[in-house]
Amino acid sequence: MNFNLNEAIEILEQTPKTLESYLANxxxxxxxxxxGEGTWNPVEVIDHLIECEKHNFIxxxxxxxxxxxxxAFPPFDRFAHLNQSEERTLGERFSEFQTLRTExxxxxxxxxxxxxxxxxxxxxxxxxxxxxxxxxSTWAVxxxxxxxxxxxxxxxxxxxxxxxxxxxLGVLK
Amino acid sequence: MNFNLNEAIEILEQTPKTLESYLANxxxxxxxxxxGEGTWNPVEVIDHLIECEKHNFIxxxxxxxxxxxxxAFPPFDRFAHLNQSEERTLGERFSEFQTLRTExxxxxxxxxxxxxxxxxxxxxxxxxxxxxxxxxSTWAVxxxxxxxxxxxxxxxxxxxxxxxxxxxLGVLK
Numbered sequence: 001m002n003f004n005l006n007e008a009i010e011i012l013e014q015t016p017k018t019l020e021s022y023l024a025n026x027x028x029x030x031x032x033x034x035x036g037e038g039t040w041n042p043v044e045v046i047d048h049l050i051e052c053e054k055h056n057f058i059x060x061x062x063x064x065x066x067x068x069x070x071x072a073f074p075p076f077d078r079f080a081h082l083n084q085s086e087e088r089t090l091g092e093r094f095s096e097f098q099t100l101r102t103e104x105x106x107x108x109x110x111x112x113x114x115x116x117x118x119x120x121x122x123x124x125x126x127x128x129x130x131x132x133x134x135x136x137s138t139w140a141v142x143x144x145x146x147x148x149x150x151x152x153x154x155x156x157x158x159x160x161x162x163x164x165x166x167x168x169l170g171v172l173k
Numbered sequence: 174m175n176f177n178l179n180e181a182i183e184i185l186e187q188t189p190k191t192l193e194s195y196l197a198n199x200x201x202x203x204x205x206x207x208x209g210e211g212t213w214n215p216v217e218v219i220d221h222l223i224e225c226e227k228h229n230f231i232x233x234x235x236x237x238x239x240x241x242x243x244x245a246f247p248p249f250d251r252f253a254h255l256n257q258s259e260e261r262t263l264g265e266r267f268s269e270f271q272t273l274r275t276e277x278x279x280x281x282x283x284x285x286x287x288x289x290x291x292x293x294x295x296x297x298x299x300x301x302x303x304x305x306x307x308x309x310s311t312w313a314v315x316x317x318x319x320x321x322x323x324x325x326x327x328x329x330x331x332x333x334x335x336x337x338x339x340x341x342l343g344v345l346k
Contacts (some may be wrong), residue, residue: 002202003334010199011327018194022320026183029175127337134336141335144328145344147195148321154184155317161176162314163307164300171318 003137005112011140012105015147016098019046022150024090031090033157042150046093047081049146053100055080057139058107064122064132065111072123108136176310178285184313185278188320189271192219195323197263204263206330215323219266220254222319226273228253230312231280237295237305238284245296281309 023031023042034041040048056076063073088096112118118133155171166172196204196215207214213221229249236246261269285291291306328344339345 001334002330004202007200007202008331010203014195014198018191021191021194022187025187027180029177029180030183124337127340130336130338134334134338137331137334137336138338138342141328141331141338141342141344144324145342148324148328148344151317151321151324155314155321157175158181158310158314161174161307161310163303163310164297165303165307165311165314167300169311169314169318171314171321 003118003133005118005136008136008140009105009108011143012101012108015049015143016094016101019049019097019147019150020094022147024094026154030154030157033153035153035156039153040149042153043090043093044081045146045150045153046090046097047084048078049143050093050097050100051081052076052142053097053104057135057142058104058111060122061108061111061132061135064120064130064135065117067122069121069123069129072125075125112136176291176306178291178309181309181313182278182281184316185274185281188222188316189267189274192222192270192320192323193267195320197267199327203327203330206326208326208329212326213322215326216263216266217254218319218323218326219263219270220257221251222316223266223270223273224254225249225315226270226277230308230315231277231284233295234281234284234305234308237293237303237308238290240295242294242296242302245298248298285309 023046026042031043032041034044060073060076063071067073112132118131118136120132121129122132122135124130152171155169159166159172162169162172196219199215204216205214207217233246233249236244240246285305291304291309293305294302295305295308297303325344328342332339332345335342335345
């Protein structure tokens, strides 16, 4: 096991600015690209990350600390962000993600104020018993999963363009 | 085919700053982590990217434009950066990568001054005939491959820590 709260927070802290640096200056062709029908483009991934700041990790942490294993926490709708009708710019999205993430890291530090809290358990509707330390680890790796997804989506766009080099490019495997 | 020179340059431009945002504030545990013996940690990936700025993409572009298919370009040593003895800080590495990348994008724009140049062909020592457009596409996707690799390495460190969530985290698949 490698989990350490401060190190997990290092991952959580960098994500909004890293994604802004990654994507803010890419033109439409990149931002509307996906891996095919039913998959997300980079804008939809950011919307999902914003949705998770609102309804996933910190709400679940609060739920565990209040309910323990007595009640499974409500399932998270992974597709909620696809039904949003409001028009927002990419800049507004990055700004919202950064604001929510900063607030949520502050809440995390407040709620997990001792090592004992990390061992508290809750009940995941599909996975059963989970620990706070697993939830926080998952929050960090969830960021990484979506950085990886965005990277795969961008690379996919040039799959044919790289010609014979395709066999040397791991991201296209 | 999706290649467009300006769009490829958008990818090339963001990489040094994105990696700096991603990694500059991560502690040693993250930066020395790898996927096991013989695989690279994030610092080694940055050293490889620096090495490629010096000896891979722009030198190969220049070689193609000078030699055409008459002569295969010299193979690139993918492991050269592992034999460097100089001690450098992470900050010095990011700074060098940014400087070299900025210079190389300027050279790219100078060398590829028309669509015809994109169709010129050279000879890769292992892959045979390659086009300039494929080389430039590959340069961009090569950045993405290594962003993806770094992301996988970071995530791997928490494989056990995420507990039962491992099955929902694509980057650990």
